[in-house]
Amino acid sequence: MAITKVWVEEDCTSCGICESLCPEVFLIKDISTVIEGVNYSAYERHIKGAAESCPVDVIKYTE
Ligand code: SF4
Numbered sequence: 001m002a003i004t005k006v007w008v009e010e011d012c013t014s015c016g017i018c019e020s021l022c023p024e025v026f027l028i029k030d031i032s033t034v035i036e037g038v039n040y041s042a043y044e045r046h047i048k049g050a051a052e053s054c055p056v057d058v059i060k061y062t063e
Contacts, residue, residue, distance in 0.1 A: 001063035022046035
């Protein structure tokens with residue numbers, strides 16, 4: 001399955017884990033943001049790893 005959309009819901013604690021695991025997709029500003037225009041499927045394993053590693057479970061994606 002291809003990941004078509006990635007987003008971060010409220011309550012990100014800006015811990016930085018997602019950005020360290022996949023800087024091609026996640027960028028910490030005040031909170032984590034998802035970089036637009038990325039071929040998310042190319043980073044599927046890292047996106048799923050970030051979602052599993054997020055301590056507050058706010059990384060979501062559709063596939
Ligand atoms: S891993 Fe989760 S809590 Fe940490 S910066 Fe990323 S989205 Fe925010």
